[in-house]
Amino acid sequence: MSIWESVKTAWQSIFSNKLRSSLTMLGIVIGVMAVVLLVSIGQGFQQSLTTTFNNMGASALYISSSTDKTITTVRPLTFEDAQALEDKTVAPSISAVSPTLGSRGSVSYGNNNVTIQITGITPAITQIRNYQMEEGRFITDQDTTARNNVVVLGYQAALDLFGSESPIGKSLRVSGSKFQVVGTMQKMGGFGGDSYLLMPLTTMQSKITGGNNVQQIAVKAASPELVDAVIAEITSVIRARHYIRTGGADDFTIQDMRETLNSMQQTMATFSIFLGAVGAISLLVGGIGIMNIMLVSVSERTREVGIRKAIGAKRRDILLQFLIEAAALSLTGGLIGLLLALGGASLMGNISLGTMSLKAEISATIVIIALSVSVGTGLISGTYPAFMAAKLDPIESLRHE
């Protein structure tokens, strides 16, 4: 008997038992759907991480005040601290410095009102972070000195406030004050998202927060190899400005993107293992389901096996018939599960969790893996029942009711 005939025989038996076949497949359908969706979400997550990392700048460092409770006096970071770091004689490895100050606040235009991240920046930020103009212009040094009431909107913020209108030149309100929109930014993606508003740091200090403090100082190393040198330079400059004695602890922390990347990758690995385990468990359950139904099917079809053997089926023919049946069942289940996962992923679109925006990324690799794993599950769980069927004694089987 040829393989092709075995396949046809298997299909006949799957089709003549539609309800049971569907129920058997259900386990695999759910298993494959779970694996594909979970892994795709994982991959989408990873992609967002990469985008975020790129947006933040590979050779960027971020200085912020220490949150260590054991340090008694923490001097806040100031605009002057940032200026000191621009001095090439004490900090030769630094190529750009931009102090920032952020808070969440409400922004309104007409009847549209959104609560988004509002950040005061200096123009140097574009040398550190990956900001690309969509329309209009960015904040200038002139805006900073004159403390102009001008803002630049992130892609999503512009869309939410202005819809299809062009925001350039329009006035909007931030925490009660009037501001003019001078530019909009391109879509960036990643976990920072695109719902943000930028204004001159000086304007932010005088109109929104008050005072002379900054929250964070973004610094760019002249080259990625100089990151360690930059850390040393920042440390000595800021310690001197904050009057920290030798032996005293830093009252600020420096976030190095290399470390951040490392910890992100570790989180990602844990996440992947977790998702993989959940998927594997659902496939295992599906496989047990197939084995269970196949065993029932073999005992129900004992007489059929007896008849087939009497008229010339060899052990191998019976073995193949049941194995192919199990594989075909799980492959079909796998395909259905895959289709559902594709549907689910596109239905999900972009999930927004706070500022995080997640998208399931289905890759060809995961599709191939899911289908081969489902056929593999079918073959493994079909093997034992198929052996039971193949070794049935024809006389006993023919007597079976």
Added chain:
Amino acid sequence: MIELKNITKIYDLGTVKVNALDDISLSCQKGEFISIMGHSGSGKSTMMNILGCLDKPTSGSYHIDGQDVASMSDDALAVMRNRKLGFVFQSYNLLPKLTATANVELPLIYAGNKNRHQRALDALESVDIADRASHHPSEMSGGEQQRVAVARALINNPLVILADEPTGNLDTATSHNIMMLLTEQCQKGITVIVVTHEEDIAKYTQRTIYLRDGKIIEEKRR
């Protein structure tokens, strides 16, 4: 053609041993029509199973067409059943999910033959049941099902047809039709062996063998 020599079959049930067949010797010619009779438990089915290569004797030798069956592997026995033997059962034993044609095609599938559909239709035609070709067993009467079963037994041009009580579930008129059909096959040169309880059925055959307690006690030729 068929040669049984000193065949015994002992079922070892632990405490007791059942001598289902006890020193049976028998030879049949090509085209012979033979019946086997005996009380229930006399060993008729056991003998048919051995003749049909479904079971192996405890001792003795068995040759079909000059080939020694005792030394064959399971796969070789499957090939033997497929090519040289045809079975007709009391309960027809058609596969319920398949049409008459598909049932008749089955032995050809295991033989790896092409052009199966046409050959199956021809076989159904030859047993006068072509009009039921696309029916399922549940849509046919017992007699019709048994005809399909005979077509299935004939499909690979066997040397021998083995029928264990083929008329056991049929009424008298239908039984006689089936026996006529089997008689035709003998006339074409196929050896036919039937097991039966009824002298009326045995009358169709040329030779009747009587079994009791696994032994041949009498042989009658007509």
